[in-house]
Amino acid sequence: MLSEHLQLLIKRESKEVLGRRYANLWLLTLVLSAMFISIAFSNGSMNYLSYKMNDPFTNWVNISNGYGSSEFERFHQEIEEPDIQDHYGFSDVEADKQFSLTFIGDTGDSYYLQNRFFGNIKSALVEAILSEDNVVGGCAVDFDRLSNQTVGFIITEDALHKLKYSLDNVPAYLDHLSSSVGADTLGVELIDGIFAAAPVPLLGVVKRLPGNMDMIAARYFFEQFNNDPLYPFDLNREEYQKSLIFFADESVNKEQIFEAAIAAAPDSLKNSLGIVTDSHDSYKQLTTWKSGEIYTLTVEDINTVPVEAIQQISKGILSAFKGKADVKRLFDYEGTDHTLPEYDFLSVNFSTLDSIRPFEAYAKDNFNVQIEMSQVNAKENFNAVSVMANILSWAMIVFSMVCIIMFIINMLQSYFQKVKRNLGTFKAFGMNSQSLISVYSLIIIVIVVTATILALVLTWCIQELLPLFGVLKDGSFDYLSLWSMKTLWSVLIIFVATLLTVRIVMGRMLRSTPGDLIYDRN
Numbered sequence: 001m002l003s004e005h006l007q008l009l010i011k012r013e014s015k016e017v018l019g020r021r022y023a024n025l026w027l028l029t030l031v032l033s034a035m036f037i038s039i040a041f042s043n044g045s046m047n048y049l050s051y052k053m054n055d056p057f058t059n060w061v062n063i064s065n066g067y068g069s070s071e072f073e074r075f076h077q078e079i080e081e082p083d084i085q086d087h088y089g090f091s092d093v094e095a096d097k098q099f100s101l102t103f104i105g106d107t108g109d110s111y112y113l114q115n116r117f118f119g120n121i122k123s124a125l126v127e128a129i130l131s132e133d134n135v136v137g138g139c140a141v142d143f144d145r146l147s148n149q150t151v152g153f154i155i156t157e158d159a160l161h162k163l164k165y166s167l168d169n170v171p172a173y174l175d176h177l178s179s180s181v182g183a184d185t186l187g188v189e190l191i192d193g194i195f196a197a198a199p200v201p202l203l204g205v206v207k208r209l210p211g212n213m214d215m216i217a218a219r220y221f222f223e224q225f226n227n228d229p230l231y232p233f234d235l236n237r238e239e240y241q242k243s244l245i246f247f248a249d250e251s252v253n254k255e256q257i258f259e260a261a262i263a264a265a266p267d268s269l270k271n272s273l274g275i276v277t278d279s280h281d282s283y284k285q286l287t288t289w290k291s292g293e294i295y296t297l298t299v300e301d302i303n304t305v306p307v308e309a310i311q312q313i314s315k316g317i318l319s320a321f322k323g324k325a326d327v328k329r330l331f332d333y334e335g336t337d338h339t340l341p342e343y344d345f346l347s348v349n350f351s352t353l354d355s356i357r358p359f360e361a362y363a364k365d366n367f368n369v370q371i372e373m374s375q376v377n378a379k380e381n382f383n384a385v386s387v388m389a390n391i392l393s394w395a396m397i398v399f400s401m402v403c404i405i406m407f408i409i410n411m412l413q414s415y416f417q418k419v420k421r422n423l424g425t426f427k428a429f430g431m432n433s434q435s436l437i438s439v440y441s442l443i444i445i446v447i448v449v450t451a452t453i454l455a456l457v458l459t460w461c462i463q464e465l466l467p468l469f470g471v472l473k474d475g476s477f478d479y480l481s482l483w484s485m486k487t488l489w490s491v492l493i494i495f496v497a498t499l500l501t502v503r504i505v506m507g508r509m510l511r512s513t514p515g516d517l518i519y520d521r522n
Contacts, residue, residue, distance in 0.1 A: 063363070147218075152288065172290035187241065276296050
Protein backbone atom coordinates (compact mmCIF):
# COMPACT_ATOMS: atom_id res chain seq x y z
CA MET A 1 0.00 0.00 0.00
CA LEU A 2 1.16 3.53 -0.83
CA SER A 3 1.72 5.86 2.10
CA GLU A 4 -0.75 8.67 2.65
CA HIS A 5 1.60 11.38 1.43
CA LEU A 6 2.36 9.43 -1.77
CA GLN A 7 -1.37 8.97 -2.44
CA LEU A 8 -1.89 12.71 -1.98
CA LEU A 9 1.09 13.39 -4.27
CA ILE A 10 -0.27 11.10 -6.99
CA LYS A 11 -3.75 12.65 -6.77
CA ARG A 12 -2.57 16.24 -7.05
CA GLU A 13 0.15 15.63 -9.64
CA SER A 14 -2.28 13.63 -11.77
CA LYS A 15 -4.45 16.72 -12.10
CA GLU A 16 -1.43 18.71 -13.22
CA VAL A 17 -0.41 16.09 -15.77
CA LEU A 18 -3.95 15.82 -17.15
CA GLY A 19 -4.09 19.56 -17.65
CA ARG A 20 -7.01 21.91 -17.51
CA ARG A 21 -10.28 20.09 -18.28
CA TYR A 22 -8.24 16.95 -19.07
CA ALA A 23 -6.82 18.68 -22.15
CA ASN A 24 -3.69 16.49 -22.25
CA LEU A 25 -5.74 13.30 -21.95
CA TRP A 26 -8.05 14.25 -24.83
CA LEU A 27 -5.17 15.43 -27.00
CA LEU A 28 -3.27 12.21 -26.34
CA THR A 29 -6.43 10.21 -27.14
CA LEU A 30 -6.82 11.99 -30.47
CA VAL A 31 -3.19 11.41 -31.41
CA LEU A 32 -3.42 7.74 -30.46
CA SER A 33 -6.69 7.43 -32.38
CA ALA A 34 -4.99 8.79 -35.48
CA MET A 35 -2.26 6.18 -35.06
CA PHE A 36 -4.72 3.30 -34.55
CA ILE A 37 -6.79 4.42 -37.55
CA SER A 38 -3.59 4.42 -39.63
CA ILE A 39 -2.76 0.91 -38.42
CA ALA A 40 -6.33 -0.29 -39.00
CA PHE A 41 -6.36 1.18 -42.51
CA SER A 42 -2.99 -0.41 -43.20
CA ASN A 43 -4.25 -3.79 -41.98
CA GLY A 44 -7.45 -3.53 -44.01
CA SER A 45 -5.54 -2.58 -47.15
CA MET A 46 -3.03 -5.39 -46.73
CA ASN A 47 -5.79 -7.92 -46.06
CA TYR A 48 -7.52 -6.83 -49.25
CA LEU A 49 -4.30 -6.94 -51.26
CA SER A 50 -3.43 -10.34 -49.82
CA TYR A 51 -6.85 -11.61 -50.89
CA LYS A 52 -6.37 -10.17 -54.37
CA MET A 53 -2.85 -11.57 -54.69
CA ASN A 54 -4.11 -15.05 -53.82
CA ASP A 55 -7.30 -14.72 -55.82
CA PRO A 56 -7.31 -17.17 -58.75
CA PHE A 57 -9.27 -14.55 -60.69
CA THR A 58 -6.16 -12.39 -60.52
CA ASN A 59 -3.57 -15.15 -60.85
CA TRP A 60 -5.26 -17.07 -63.68
CA VAL A 61 -3.68 -16.81 -67.13
CA ASN A 62 -5.41 -17.91 -70.33
CA ILE A 63 -3.23 -19.24 -73.16
CA SER A 64 -5.14 -19.36 -76.41
CA ASN A 65 -4.76 -22.35 -78.73
CA GLY A 66 -5.18 -20.08 -81.71
CA TYR A 67 -1.75 -18.80 -82.65
CA GLY A 68 -0.94 -21.61 -85.08
CA SER A 69 1.91 -23.08 -83.07
CA SER A 70 2.65 -26.63 -84.17
CA GLU A 71 4.11 -27.35 -80.75
CA PHE A 72 1.15 -26.29 -78.63
CA GLU A 73 0.34 -29.85 -77.57
CA ARG A 74 3.98 -30.48 -76.59
CA PHE A 75 3.88 -27.23 -74.61
CA HIS A 76 0.73 -28.50 -72.85
CA GLN A 77 2.39 -31.79 -71.95
CA GLU A 78 5.53 -30.12 -70.66
CA ILE A 79 3.81 -27.63 -68.37
CA GLU A 80 1.99 -30.55 -66.76
CA GLU A 81 5.38 -31.63 -65.36
CA PRO A 82 5.75 -30.88 -61.59
CA ASP A 83 9.32 -29.55 -62.05
CA ILE A 84 8.17 -26.92 -64.56
CA GLN A 85 5.24 -25.94 -62.36
CA ASP A 86 7.47 -25.56 -59.29
CA HIS A 87 10.03 -23.53 -61.24
CA TYR A 88 7.48 -21.00 -62.51
CA GLY A 89 5.16 -21.09 -59.51
CA PHE A 90 1.89 -22.28 -61.04
CA SER A 91 -0.55 -25.18 -60.80
CA ASP A 92 -3.96 -26.33 -62.01
CA VAL A 93 -3.17 -26.54 -65.70
CA GLU A 94 -6.36 -27.37 -67.56
CA ALA A 95 -7.70 -27.47 -71.11
CA ASP A 96 -10.89 -25.42 -71.51
CA LYS A 97 -13.46 -25.05 -74.26
CA GLN A 98 -15.53 -21.95 -74.96
CA PHE A 99 -18.95 -22.25 -76.59
CA SER A 100 -22.36 -20.59 -76.44
CA LEU A 101 -25.57 -22.48 -75.66
CA THR A 102 -29.24 -21.56 -75.65
CA PHE A 103 -31.35 -21.74 -72.50
CA ILE A 104 -35.05 -21.21 -71.87
CA GLY A 105 -35.91 -18.46 -69.42
CA ASP A 106 -38.69 -18.27 -66.84
CA THR A 107 -41.05 -16.66 -69.35
CA GLY A 108 -40.50 -19.35 -72.00
CA ASP A 109 -38.25 -17.23 -74.21
CA SER A 110 -34.86 -18.56 -75.28
CA TYR A 111 -31.54 -16.81 -74.63
CA TYR A 112 -28.04 -17.31 -76.00
CA LEU A 113 -25.45 -17.46 -73.21
CA GLN A 114 -21.67 -17.61 -73.36
CA ASN A 115 -20.22 -20.67 -71.66
CA ARG A 116 -16.78 -21.87 -70.68
CA PHE A 117 -16.23 -25.55 -70.10
CA PHE A 118 -13.45 -26.34 -67.66
CA GLY A 119 -11.20 -29.32 -68.19
CA ASN A 120 -10.96 -29.63 -64.41
CA ILE A 121 -14.05 -28.45 -62.54
CA LYS A 122 -12.28 -29.29 -59.26
CA SER A 123 -9.66 -26.57 -59.78
CA ALA A 124 -8.68 -23.78 -57.40
CA LEU A 125 -10.36 -21.30 -59.74
CA VAL A 126 -13.76 -23.02 -59.51
CA GLU A 127 -13.35 -23.29 -55.75
CA ALA A 128 -12.76 -19.52 -55.67
CA ILE A 129 -15.76 -18.99 -57.92
CA LEU A 130 -17.90 -20.82 -55.34
CA SER A 131 -16.36 -18.97 -52.39
CA GLU A 132 -18.75 -17.31 -49.96
CA ASP A 133 -17.89 -13.77 -51.03
CA ASN A 134 -18.60 -14.51 -54.70
CA VAL A 135 -21.78 -16.58 -54.27
CA VAL A 136 -25.07 -14.67 -54.39
CA GLY A 137 -27.70 -15.38 -51.74
CA GLY A 138 -26.12 -18.66 -50.65
CA CYS A 139 -27.11 -20.28 -53.97
CA ALA A 140 -24.22 -22.70 -54.44
CA VAL A 141 -23.58 -26.42 -54.34
CA ASP A 142 -20.88 -27.71 -52.00
CA PHE A 143 -17.60 -27.69 -53.93
CA ASP A 144 -16.84 -31.22 -52.71
CA ARG A 145 -19.93 -32.53 -54.52
CA LEU A 146 -18.61 -31.52 -57.92
CA SER A 147 -16.91 -33.95 -60.25
CA ASN A 148 -15.54 -33.84 -63.78
CA GLN A 149 -18.68 -35.73 -64.88
CA THR A 150 -21.01 -33.01 -63.55
CA VAL A 151 -23.44 -31.72 -66.18
CA GLY A 152 -24.62 -28.69 -64.21
CA PHE A 153 -23.85 -24.99 -64.70
CA ILE A 154 -22.71 -22.07 -62.55
CA ILE A 155 -24.34 -18.84 -63.72
CA THR A 156 -23.74 -15.16 -63.04
CA GLU A 157 -26.38 -13.06 -61.34
CA ASP A 158 -26.67 -10.90 -64.48
CA ALA A 159 -27.26 -13.94 -66.71
CA LEU A 160 -29.86 -15.25 -64.24
CA HIS A 161 -31.74 -11.97 -64.54
CA LYS A 162 -31.39 -12.21 -68.32
CA LEU A 163 -33.31 -15.49 -68.08
CA LYS A 164 -35.99 -13.54 -66.18
CA TYR A 165 -35.37 -15.27 -62.85
CA SER A 166 -35.12 -13.27 -59.64
CA LEU A 167 -33.01 -14.03 -56.58
CA ASP A 168 -36.25 -14.83 -54.79
CA ASN A 169 -37.03 -17.48 -57.40
CA VAL A 170 -33.73 -19.19 -58.23
CA PRO A 171 -34.55 -22.56 -59.82
CA ALA A 172 -32.87 -25.85 -59.03
CA TYR A 173 -32.59 -26.69 -62.73
CA LEU A 174 -32.34 -24.72 -65.97
CA ASP A 175 -33.83 -25.78 -69.28
CA HIS A 176 -31.24 -26.26 -72.01
CA LEU A 177 -32.69 -25.88 -75.52
CA SER A 178 -31.81 -29.32 -76.81
CA SER A 179 -32.22 -30.70 -80.31
CA SER A 180 -34.80 -33.49 -79.96
CA VAL A 181 -36.31 -34.06 -83.41
CA GLY A 182 -39.20 -36.53 -83.25
CA ALA A 183 -39.65 -36.31 -79.46
CA ASP A 184 -43.18 -35.01 -80.00
CA THR A 185 -44.19 -38.58 -80.93
CA LEU A 186 -43.35 -39.47 -77.32
CA GLY A 187 -45.48 -36.68 -75.90
CA VAL A 188 -42.72 -34.06 -75.56
CA GLU A 189 -43.67 -30.46 -76.31
CA LEU A 190 -41.24 -29.15 -78.93
CA ILE A 191 -40.16 -25.59 -79.66
CA ASP A 192 -40.10 -24.74 -83.37
CA GLY A 193 -40.73 -28.43 -84.01
CA ILE A 194 -37.09 -29.25 -83.24
CA PHE A 195 -36.05 -28.37 -79.69
CA ALA A 196 -37.05 -29.62 -76.25
CA ALA A 197 -36.40 -28.28 -72.77
CA ALA A 198 -33.74 -30.59 -71.30
CA PRO A 199 -33.29 -29.84 -67.58
CA VAL A 200 -29.70 -29.42 -66.38
CA PRO A 201 -28.68 -28.72 -62.77
CA LEU A 202 -27.99 -25.18 -61.61
CA LEU A 203 -24.90 -25.44 -59.40
CA GLY A 204 -24.69 -21.86 -58.20
CA VAL A 205 -25.31 -18.17 -58.77
CA VAL A 206 -22.23 -15.95 -58.52
CA LYS A 207 -21.27 -12.30 -58.92
CA ARG A 208 -18.53 -12.82 -61.48
CA LEU A 209 -16.93 -15.43 -63.72
CA PRO A 210 -13.57 -15.42 -65.55
CA GLY A 211 -13.49 -13.79 -68.96
CA ASN A 212 -16.93 -12.20 -68.46
CA MET A 213 -18.61 -15.51 -69.18
CA ASP A 214 -22.33 -15.95 -68.48
CA MET A 215 -21.98 -19.55 -67.32
CA ILE A 216 -19.36 -22.22 -66.69
CA ALA A 217 -19.55 -26.00 -66.53
CA ALA A 218 -17.38 -29.08 -66.65
CA ARG A 219 -15.90 -29.87 -70.06
CA TYR A 220 -17.73 -33.19 -69.79
CA PHE A 221 -20.99 -31.42 -70.69
CA PHE A 222 -19.54 -30.07 -73.91
CA GLU A 223 -18.12 -33.47 -74.78
CA GLN A 224 -21.56 -35.03 -74.31
CA PHE A 225 -23.20 -32.17 -76.19
CA ASN A 226 -21.03 -32.95 -79.20
CA ASN A 227 -21.58 -36.69 -79.13
CA ASP A 228 -22.84 -37.73 -82.54
CA PRO A 229 -25.09 -39.62 -82.95
CA LEU A 230 -25.24 -40.61 -79.24
CA TYR A 231 -26.39 -37.20 -78.00
CA PRO A 232 -27.40 -37.73 -74.34
CA PHE A 233 -29.56 -34.58 -74.13
CA ASP A 234 -31.79 -35.65 -77.02
CA LEU A 235 -35.14 -36.29 -75.31
CA ASN A 236 -36.38 -38.37 -78.24
CA ARG A 237 -35.69 -41.54 -76.26
CA GLU A 238 -38.38 -43.87 -75.06
CA GLU A 239 -36.31 -44.92 -72.04
CA TYR A 240 -36.17 -41.27 -70.95
CA GLN A 241 -39.85 -40.64 -71.44
CA LYS A 242 -40.87 -43.82 -69.63
CA SER A 243 -38.86 -42.86 -66.54
CA LEU A 244 -40.48 -40.75 -63.81
CA ILE A 245 -37.73 -38.95 -61.91
CA PHE A 246 -38.63 -35.77 -60.02
CA PHE A 247 -36.79 -33.24 -57.94
CA ALA A 248 -38.84 -31.56 -55.22
CA ASP A 249 -37.67 -28.80 -52.90
CA GLU A 250 -37.92 -28.97 -49.12
CA SER A 251 -41.54 -27.75 -49.08
CA VAL A 252 -42.71 -30.97 -50.73
CA ASN A 253 -42.59 -34.45 -49.23
CA LYS A 254 -42.73 -37.94 -50.66
CA GLU A 255 -46.40 -38.49 -49.79
CA GLN A 256 -47.46 -35.34 -51.65
CA ILE A 257 -45.61 -36.41 -54.79
CA PHE A 258 -47.20 -39.85 -54.62
CA GLU A 259 -50.69 -38.45 -54.05
CA ALA A 260 -50.31 -36.21 -57.10
CA ALA A 261 -49.13 -39.20 -59.15
CA ILE A 262 -52.09 -41.35 -58.04
CA ALA A 263 -54.51 -38.54 -58.86
CA ALA A 264 -53.08 -38.16 -62.36
CA ALA A 265 -52.57 -41.85 -63.20
CA PRO A 266 -55.06 -43.79 -65.34
CA ASP A 267 -57.21 -46.13 -63.27
CA SER A 268 -55.38 -49.12 -64.72
CA LEU A 269 -52.08 -47.95 -63.22
CA LYS A 270 -53.15 -46.65 -59.80
CA ASN A 271 -52.49 -49.96 -58.03
CA SER A 272 -49.15 -50.56 -59.74
CA LEU A 273 -47.54 -47.24 -58.81
CA GLY A 274 -44.77 -47.00 -56.23
CA ILE A 275 -42.28 -44.31 -55.16
CA VAL A 276 -38.74 -44.35 -53.76
CA THR A 277 -36.50 -41.60 -52.41
CA ASP A 278 -33.14 -41.56 -54.13
CA SER A 279 -30.02 -40.12 -52.55
CA HIS A 280 -28.18 -37.56 -54.64
CA ASP A 281 -25.44 -40.15 -55.07
CA SER A 282 -27.87 -42.21 -57.17
CA TYR A 283 -27.98 -39.38 -59.71
CA LYS A 284 -24.66 -37.60 -59.27
CA GLN A 285 -25.06 -35.86 -62.62
CA LEU A 286 -28.27 -34.26 -61.35
CA THR A 287 -26.71 -32.58 -58.30
CA THR A 288 -28.15 -29.09 -57.77
CA TRP A 289 -27.57 -26.20 -55.40
CA LYS A 290 -31.04 -26.30 -53.88
CA SER A 291 -31.94 -28.49 -50.93
CA GLY A 292 -34.54 -31.11 -51.70
CA GLU A 293 -35.05 -34.74 -52.66
CA ILE A 294 -35.07 -36.74 -55.85
CA TYR A 295 -37.97 -39.20 -56.12
CA THR A 296 -38.42 -42.00 -58.61
CA LEU A 297 -41.88 -43.33 -59.37
CA THR A 298 -41.99 -47.01 -60.20
CA VAL A 299 -44.57 -48.72 -62.41
CA GLU A 300 -45.02 -52.48 -62.64
CA ASP A 301 -44.25 -53.88 -66.10
CA ILE A 302 -43.39 -50.38 -67.31
CA ASN A 303 -42.22 -51.71 -70.69
CA THR A 304 -45.80 -52.64 -71.48
CA VAL A 305 -47.25 -49.32 -70.32
CA PRO A 306 -48.00 -46.81 -73.10
CA VAL A 307 -45.75 -43.76 -73.00
CA GLU A 308 -48.90 -41.59 -73.12
CA ALA A 309 -49.86 -42.88 -69.66
CA ILE A 310 -46.43 -42.04 -68.27
CA GLN A 311 -46.64 -38.53 -69.73
CA GLN A 312 -50.09 -38.12 -68.19
CA ILE A 313 -48.71 -38.90 -64.73
CA SER A 314 -45.77 -36.52 -65.26
CA LYS A 315 -47.96 -33.63 -66.38
CA GLY A 316 -50.33 -34.23 -63.47
CA ILE A 317 -47.52 -34.01 -60.92
CA LEU A 318 -46.05 -30.84 -62.43
CA SER A 319 -49.49 -29.23 -62.67
CA ALA A 320 -50.25 -30.02 -59.01
CA PHE A 321 -47.23 -28.05 -57.78
CA LYS A 322 -47.02 -25.32 -60.41
CA GLY A 323 -46.59 -21.94 -58.72
CA LYS A 324 -46.43 -23.58 -55.28
CA ALA A 325 -43.07 -25.35 -55.13
CA ASP A 326 -39.98 -26.11 -57.18
CA VAL A 327 -40.81 -29.52 -58.66
CA LYS A 328 -39.00 -30.58 -61.83
CA ARG A 329 -39.07 -33.67 -63.99
CA LEU A 330 -35.55 -34.95 -64.62
CA PHE A 331 -33.85 -37.39 -66.95
CA ASP A 332 -30.93 -39.64 -66.11
CA TYR A 333 -28.75 -38.71 -69.06
CA GLU A 334 -26.79 -41.63 -70.48
CA GLY A 335 -23.32 -40.22 -71.05
CA THR A 336 -20.52 -41.84 -73.04
CA ASP A 337 -16.75 -41.82 -72.85
CA HIS A 338 -16.42 -39.56 -75.86
CA THR A 339 -13.71 -36.91 -75.44
CA LEU A 340 -12.64 -33.96 -77.57
CA PRO A 341 -9.10 -33.84 -78.96
CA GLU A 342 -9.11 -30.05 -79.23
CA TYR A 343 -9.57 -27.20 -76.78
CA ASP A 344 -9.58 -23.42 -76.98
CA PHE A 345 -7.51 -22.46 -73.97
CA LEU A 346 -4.94 -23.68 -71.52
CA SER A 347 -5.62 -22.13 -68.13
CA VAL A 348 -2.76 -21.77 -65.65
CA ASN A 349 -3.13 -20.70 -62.03
CA PHE A 350 -0.06 -18.90 -60.66
CA SER A 351 0.67 -18.96 -56.95
CA THR A 352 2.90 -15.88 -57.34
CA LEU A 353 2.81 -13.11 -59.93
CA ASP A 354 6.60 -12.74 -59.92
CA SER A 355 7.07 -15.57 -62.41
CA ILE A 356 4.62 -14.55 -65.11
CA ARG A 357 7.16 -12.65 -67.27
CA PRO A 358 9.75 -15.50 -67.21
CA PHE A 359 6.97 -17.97 -68.02
CA GLU A 360 5.84 -15.85 -70.97
CA ALA A 361 9.40 -15.87 -72.32
CA TYR A 362 9.68 -19.64 -71.73
CA ALA A 363 6.49 -20.33 -73.72
CA LYS A 364 7.50 -18.07 -76.60
CA ASP A 365 11.18 -19.07 -76.88
CA ASN A 366 10.72 -22.81 -76.52
CA PHE A 367 7.36 -23.50 -78.18
CA ASN A 368 6.44 -20.37 -80.13
CA VAL A 369 3.37 -20.11 -77.90
CA GLN A 370 2.39 -16.53 -77.26
CA ILE A 371 0.57 -15.24 -74.19
CA GLU A 372 -1.31 -11.99 -74.64
CA MET A 373 0.92 -9.22 -73.29
CA SER A 374 -2.09 -7.40 -71.82
CA GLN A 375 -2.46 -10.29 -69.36
CA VAL A 376 1.23 -10.25 -68.48
CA ASN A 377 1.40 -6.46 -68.10
CA ALA A 378 -1.77 -6.29 -66.02
CA LYS A 379 -0.52 -8.93 -63.60
CA GLU A 380 2.95 -7.38 -63.36
CA ASN A 381 1.38 -3.98 -62.66
CA PHE A 382 -0.81 -5.50 -59.99
CA ASN A 383 2.24 -7.14 -58.41
CA ALA A 384 4.13 -3.82 -58.42
CA VAL A 385 1.20 -2.02 -56.79
CA SER A 386 1.05 -4.72 -54.13
CA VAL A 387 4.73 -4.32 -53.27
CA MET A 388 4.46 -0.51 -53.10
CA ALA A 389 1.31 -0.72 -50.98
CA ASN A 390 3.10 -3.03 -48.56
CA ILE A 391 6.01 -0.59 -48.21
CA LEU A 392 3.67 2.40 -47.79
CA SER A 393 1.66 0.48 -45.21
CA TRP A 394 4.67 -0.12 -42.99
CA ALA A 395 5.93 3.42 -43.57
CA MET A 396 2.55 4.75 -42.41
CA ILE A 397 2.69 2.67 -39.22
CA VAL A 398 6.29 3.64 -38.41
CA PHE A 399 5.55 7.31 -39.06
CA SER A 400 2.48 7.18 -36.80
CA MET A 401 4.45 5.57 -33.99
CA VAL A 402 7.30 8.08 -34.29
CA CYS A 403 4.78 10.93 -34.14
CA ILE A 404 3.06 9.58 -31.03
CA ILE A 405 6.37 8.94 -29.26
CA MET A 406 7.61 12.46 -30.09
CA PHE A 407 4.32 13.86 -28.81
CA ILE A 408 4.68 12.02 -25.49
CA ILE A 409 8.32 13.08 -25.14
CA ASN A 410 7.52 16.76 -25.78
CA MET A 411 4.51 16.62 -23.45
CA LEU A 412 6.58 15.13 -20.62
CA GLN A 413 9.53 17.47 -21.09
CA SER A 414 7.21 20.48 -21.04
CA TYR A 415 5.41 19.18 -17.98
CA PHE A 416 8.58 18.42 -16.00
CA GLN A 417 9.92 21.87 -16.71
CA LYS A 418 6.74 23.29 -15.13
CA VAL A 419 7.00 21.10 -11.98
CA LYS A 420 10.76 21.39 -11.55
CA ARG A 421 10.31 23.43 -8.36
CA ASN A 422 7.92 20.86 -6.94
CA LEU A 423 10.48 18.13 -7.55
CA GLY A 424 13.12 20.18 -5.74
CA THR A 425 10.75 20.65 -2.79
CA PHE A 426 10.00 16.94 -2.62
CA LYS A 427 13.71 16.13 -2.60
CA ALA A 428 14.31 18.75 0.08
CA PHE A 429 11.73 17.00 2.30
CA GLY A 430 13.58 13.72 1.93
CA MET A 431 11.96 11.90 -0.99
CA ASN A 432 14.57 10.01 -2.98
CA SER A 433 14.85 10.17 -6.76
CA GLN A 434 13.71 6.57 -7.32
CA SER A 435 10.43 7.16 -5.43
CA LEU A 436 9.71 10.27 -7.47
CA ILE A 437 10.45 8.45 -10.75
CA SER A 438 8.16 5.60 -9.69
CA VAL A 439 5.31 7.96 -8.77
CA TYR A 440 5.47 9.91 -12.02
CA SER A 441 5.90 6.72 -14.06
CA LEU A 442 2.69 5.39 -12.50
CA ILE A 443 0.83 8.63 -13.20
CA ILE A 444 1.95 8.81 -16.82
CA ILE A 445 1.31 5.11 -17.53
CA VAL A 446 -2.23 5.33 -16.10
CA ILE A 447 -2.93 8.32 -18.33
CA VAL A 448 -1.43 6.60 -21.40
CA VAL A 449 -3.42 3.40 -20.68
CA THR A 450 -6.63 5.42 -20.32
CA ALA A 451 -5.96 7.33 -23.56
CA THR A 452 -5.07 4.08 -25.33
CA ILE A 453 -8.33 2.40 -24.26
CA LEU A 454 -10.36 5.44 -25.34
CA ALA A 455 -8.53 5.57 -28.68
CA LEU A 456 -9.04 1.84 -29.30
CA VAL A 457 -12.75 2.12 -28.51
CA LEU A 458 -13.11 5.14 -30.80
CA THR A 459 -11.28 3.41 -33.67
CA TRP A 460 -13.28 0.20 -33.19
CA CYS A 461 -16.54 2.20 -33.30
CA ILE A 462 -15.47 3.83 -36.57
CA GLN A 463 -14.54 0.41 -37.95
CA GLU A 464 -17.96 -1.04 -37.06
CA LEU A 465 -19.94 1.97 -38.29
CA LEU A 466 -18.36 2.20 -41.76
CA PRO A 467 -19.95 -1.07 -43.04
CA LEU A 468 -23.34 0.07 -41.73
CA PHE A 469 -23.08 3.04 -44.09
CA GLY A 470 -22.00 0.79 -46.96
CA VAL A 471 -18.38 1.98 -46.95
CA LEU A 472 -16.65 -1.24 -48.07
CA LYS A 473 -14.10 -2.34 -50.68
CA ASP A 474 -15.78 -4.44 -53.40
CA GLY A 475 -18.88 -4.39 -51.25
CA SER A 476 -17.45 -6.90 -48.76
CA PHE A 477 -14.01 -5.88 -47.44
CA ASP A 478 -13.57 -3.53 -44.46
CA TYR A 479 -11.39 -0.49 -44.94
CA LEU A 480 -10.30 -0.78 -41.31
CA SER A 481 -9.02 -3.85 -39.48
CA LEU A 482 -7.92 -2.83 -36.01
CA TRP A 483 -7.27 -6.08 -34.16
CA SER A 484 -3.91 -7.47 -35.19
CA MET A 485 -0.39 -8.09 -33.93
CA LYS A 486 0.61 -4.71 -35.38
CA THR A 487 -1.79 -3.01 -32.96
CA LEU A 488 -0.50 -5.03 -30.00
CA TRP A 489 3.13 -4.32 -30.79
CA SER A 490 2.38 -0.63 -31.28
CA VAL A 491 0.74 -0.41 -27.84
CA LEU A 492 3.67 -2.22 -26.21
CA ILE A 493 6.20 0.04 -27.95
CA ILE A 494 4.33 3.14 -26.78
CA PHE A 495 4.25 1.93 -23.18
CA VAL A 496 7.96 1.07 -23.23
CA ALA A 497 8.83 4.39 -24.90
CA THR A 498 6.76 6.29 -22.31
CA LEU A 499 8.49 4.58 -19.37
CA LEU A 500 11.93 5.16 -20.87
CA THR A 501 11.09 8.82 -21.51
CA VAL A 502 9.93 9.37 -17.92
CA ARG A 503 13.03 7.69 -16.50
CA ILE A 504 15.49 9.43 -18.80
CA VAL A 505 14.00 12.94 -18.47
CA MET A 506 13.42 12.72 -14.71
CA GLY A 507 16.71 10.89 -14.08
CA ARG A 508 18.61 13.68 -15.80
CA MET A 509 16.59 16.37 -13.96
CA LEU A 510 16.84 14.74 -10.52
CA ARG A 511 20.62 14.63 -10.66
CA SER A 512 20.46 18.34 -9.73
CA THR A 513 20.34 19.43 -6.06
CA PRO A 514 17.05 20.53 -4.44
CA GLY A 515 18.27 24.11 -4.51
CA ASP A 516 19.10 24.02 -8.20
CA LEU A 517 15.62 22.67 -8.96
CA ILE A 518 13.77 25.14 -6.70
CA TYR A 519 15.63 28.22 -7.93
CA ASP A 520 15.89 26.93 -11.53
CA ARG A 521 19.65 27.10 -11.55
CA ASN A 522 21.27 25.42 -14.58
